[in-house]
Amino acid sequence: MATNLLIVFYSRNGSTEALANAVADGARAAGAEVRVRRARDTVSADVMAMAPGWAENSARMQAEYEAPTTADCEWADGIVFGAPTRFGIVASELKSFIDGLGGLWFGGKLLGKAGAVFSATATTHGGAETTILSMYSVLAHLGLIIVPNGYGDPMTFQAGTPYGAHTAVDGQHVKAPHDNDLAVARYQGKRVADVAGALKTLRG
């Protein structure tokens, strides 16, 4: 039976979305069944109007991706969370979805499944690693087995982080993730799918 991988992301400018799709490509290439879901907006229309493109991008992604559900999480053998870094930690829209997983946590439904994280920032040293590492706490509470990238793909010497995929996109000078960032994200998808499959066998 195929390994089921759920990718839950939040994005407004599209860079985390691009990483999410690269993670999905890597997982599919490894034979996994993949669902890609976008966490919903939580801020007011006033905030969404603050930057050109946010509202339009959101409307497009809202139409393109289903909202994540607890049923998706139960279906999954592994979950990969991705979000922009905001002030050095994860975007609240993704955390808002995660905070609705109390029932699954209480029932131990995610115990022993695989978990991983990726993030986008505007600047290279803008906090992607603090975001990913702080999300490791969330994964631990949920009982997910944390799957870091390590340096398993040599591309990690040029892009991403050993904790998870990353891209630095400021939206003005750099519009889309570099190919190297996407390569690390594809590797992350394959790695998490492989580990999730092994853990599925262990869970029986």
Ligand SMILES: Cc1cc2nc3c(=O)[nH]c(=O)nc-3n(C[C@H](O)[C@H](O)[C@H](O)COP(=O)(O)O)c2cc1C
């Ligand atoms: C409120 C807010 C806080 C942000 N904080 C950071 C930050 O701490 N470090 C950083 O490098 N970028 C920060 N950014 C920029 C985003 O992380 C960056 O634009 C990212 O690429 C957005 O991802 P997206 O394209 O998927 O929407 C912030 C953006 C917003 C709106």
